[in-house]
Amino acid sequence: MxxxxxxxxxxxxxxxxxxxxxxxxxxxxxxxxxxxxxxxxxxxxxxxxxxxxxxxxxxxxxxxxxxxxxxxxxxxxxNIDRENPMIIVGAGHLGQALANYTNFQKRGFILKGIFDINPERIGKEAGGIKILPMTEMKTLVKKEKIRLAAICIPKSESIKVVDDLISYGIEGIWNFAHIDLDVPKHVVIENVHLSESLMRLSYRLFEELK
Amino acid sequence: MxxxxxxxxxxxxxxxxxxxxxxxxxxxxxxxxxxxxxxxxxxxxxxxxxxxxxxxxxxxxxxxxxxxxxxxxxxxxxNIDRENPMIIVGAGHLGQALANYTNFQKRGFILKGIFDINPERIGKEAGGIKILPMTEMKTLVKKEKIRLAAICIPKSESIKVVDDLISYGIEGIWNFAHIDLDVPKHVVIENVHLSESLMRLSYRLFEELK
DNA sequence: TAGATTGTTAATCGATTAACAATC
DNA sequence: TAGATTGTTAATCGATTAACAATC
CATH class of the missing domain: 1.10.10.10 (Winged helix-like DNA-binding domain superfamily/Winged helix DNA-binding domain)
Known part of the structure; x- marks a missing residue:
């Protein structure tokens, strides 16, 4: 078209x-x-x-x-009239918050995997599935042909992880890390920079006083 | 000015x-x-x-x-060259994620309170402070003259809670509920509609194929 | 001083709004 | 049919880019 x-x-x-x-x-x-x-x-x-x-x-x-x-x-x-399998990288509070949003599942975003490096988190449940070690990411992404990944890890780790994910076939990055990632042209990034959002609120909160 | x-x-x-x-x-x-x-x-x-x-x-x-x-x-x-006391309403995963963002504290957003209605959560810690029952919100907001509140509760509850908060003196709402809230003119709202963000990503992910 | 780079005005581009003929 | 409301063209508005004199 x-x-x-x-x-x-x-x-x-x-x-x-x-x-x-x-x-x-x-x-x-x-x-x-x-x-x-x-x-x-x-x-x-x-x-x-x-x-x-x-x-x-x-x-x-x-x-x-x-x-x-x-x-x-x-x-x-x-494109939410179909099922969109996705993974979440990072099972901290934010990763778990996303995993538990029933809204997403309702709109066809099916959580296929949630990953963490912290051994204390691995094996526990989030969003109805078991938290897996990050070493298993590659196999799952390739096997299930997953295109979407949410990044909920610190910015220091996210550059390497995102590069890896793209090499596994990920094409859409929902990025919650406080960094602007460089990606190839065929990959799309949607940034959710929460601290920037809070700063905008701060600006507007004091704007009227000036 | x-x-x-x-x-x-x-x-x-x-x-x-x-x-x-x-x-x-x-x-x-x-x-x-x-x-x-x-x-x-x-x-x-x-x-x-x-x-x-x-x-x-x-x-x-x-x-x-x-x-x-x-x-x-x-x-x-x-206006992040000063301390901005704030509260978080809702101590689910998202509320706790926000409470633990050290980035915010670094930029002067000082967490003064985090509230929930769930008795299982009340008394536990998040972001270094105790989770309080929502009945204590009024006293704290008024006593500490807090202007900023993050809303991390379901949309069904958020209308009433936000009305209450505004009556206590809150003037800035960082809204994570999936609803557009009606507020008086002197109150500013910054919406973080995560499901909309994910849908935009979904659109762009499939855009090239059309 | 000469070179670099700003602050700012003017030109361009794109998005929003208005208007209205087409049509259900 | 008459009234309502769309789809779409044209007008307006605002944001971005270009250009350059001012100046450190």
Whole structure:
């Protein structure tokens, strides 16, 4: 499928649309107009229509959008309409927090392995599966053809580990380490730099006083 | 201090500059030009100079920027040049992960309390302090004049808890619950919607195939 | 001084908003 | 059919990049 490049701004908003549509379904709402959705999401109706029309005409004049249909279409766009096996590297509190998010499993992200170097953690359970030693990562990633890995280890170790993971076939890195990793072009990284997020909050908290 | 509104895009980048300056200091680098920094950060030199000049002329023609000085200036802009007491609501894995991030303490975010409703967790330690019952939140927030709270509880409970916190004097919410909270204008929210982050990664992971 | 690099203005690019004809 | 609301083009707004005089 050939189509024009989608901007980062649009991609940023897509999962949020998905979440709102989920909520609408839970509330039993069957159809919604861009105007009504714009009020709930604090966006303009124009932006919603522009965003969606990057991917296709999902609405109907005079009617609006069918909630369940749009929900499914966005799931397809985000590729969460299938099972996405993933692993978590690092079984500290953060790794375990991710392992236990039932939300992820619900959206097709199936936890296939969680790894740690700490012998005290190995063998215990997290997210319903046993924590494995990192030496077993290679075999599992290759055998299960896993493409997604969450990095929940200190930045000092993450460079080496990520290089290894990529050599095993990992193509998507969900990075929680406080470092910007260099990766080949075919690998995508989504950074979650929590300390930067907290600093932004700090800035905005004091902004009004200036 | 009256000055023109700073755009969200700039605020987004500020903590990243701070992190790179920290790294430069660790490497013993004393001065850096916008050109050299732009290469490391994969930005344009022009953007760096534009960003910084929103807050003042921190550089010197023919020399560049003094790393330690710029680092301190950005700390001031972000308000992490002082101690910011904070609390964490929810002592599950995520709450405990945040409580144990030494990075936060290093940047002046001092954990004053961590709360939970689960009796099994209460009394145990997280981040060097005892987990308290949520009934004690009000007293602590008021006594210590705490402005910052991290929300690590399920979305179903977070609406009520956040309303309460705001009534106690909290003005900054670091929200990890999967919901967009409605708050009065004087309260700022920084959302960390992890499931949305994972969906963005999923989109980009499959994007090339289309 | 000469060279380097900033601060800042102007030009460009891209994203958001407005408007409206098409159409359900 | 009439009213509502989309899809889409055009206008506006804002952010990024380029250029260069100022100056250390």
């Amino acid at each position: 050939d189509r024009k490049e989608i901007s980062q701004a649009v991609i940023q908003r897509l999962p949020r649309y998905y979440r709102y549509l989920e909520d609408l379904m839970d509330q039993g709402i069957e159809r919604i107009s861009s105007g009504e959705l714009s009020k709930r999401m604090h966006l303009t109706a124009s932006q919603i229509r522009q965003d969606l029309n990057n991917f296709g005409g999902f609405g109907q004049q005079g009617y609006g959008y069918n909630v369940a249909n749009l929900h499914d279409e966005i799931a397809k766009i985000l | 009256d000055r023109k509104e700073i755009s969200q895009a700039v605020i987004q980048r500020l903590p990243r500059y701070y992190r790179y300056l920290e790294d430069l200091m660790d490497q013993g680098i004393e001065r850096i030009s916008s050109g050299e920094l732009s290469k490391r950060m994969h930005l344009t030199a022009s953007q760096i100079r534009q960003d910084l000049n929103n807050f003042g002329g921190f550089g010197q023609q023919g020399y560049g920027y003094n790393v330690a000085n710029l680092h301190d200036e950005i700390a001031k802009i972000l």
